[in-house]
Amino acid sequence: MMMQPNFIDFALSVYAQPSVEAECLQLQDRYQVSVTLLLCCAWLDFRGVGASPDSIRAHAGEILAWEQAVVWPLRQMRRQLKRESEANVAVAEIRTKIKQAELSAELEVIKRLGLVTWIRCSEQALASVCLYYQIPSDCDSFGALRARMAELKADTLTGQTN
Secondary structure (H helix, E strand, C coil): CCCCCCHHHHHHHHHCCHHHHHHHHHHHHHHCCCHHHHHHHHHHHHCCCCCCHHHHHHHHHHHHHHHHHHHHHHHHHHHHCHHHHCCCHHHHHHHHHHHHHHHHHHHHHHHHHHHCCCCCCCCCHHHHHHHHHCCCCCCCCCHHHHHHHHHHHHHHHHCCCC
């Protein structure tokens, strides 16, 4: 039996799936959801740890504030430069550097969330993240994300390394 992946490996593996990426980005753009927190909650559920909205607020609030102060402005700049970068090589190079900084900052958020000592609870972390961000209960319940988690769980049980 394989060991369960650490948060960084889990997040990168899950997010590498185009359907998961699209689902996460839709939630980010529609509800201002932190993709890194969403992936963290998926990881918590994958491991059977869970999290309540209060524990998310208590354990991740400072990290999410840093993400909003650092990652989000970089993302906004990168998006604003997209059209201009298509016609201007210098702007395209600047946009590439901003994207690299954004990805580095997101990785820092993942590292920080991975270091949090989450206390086991009976509440599903993905359900709690919906409550935390006040996402309507009729929204898709993370179909692509849950499907990828199920694949990873099966791989973990069978010893596969996909």
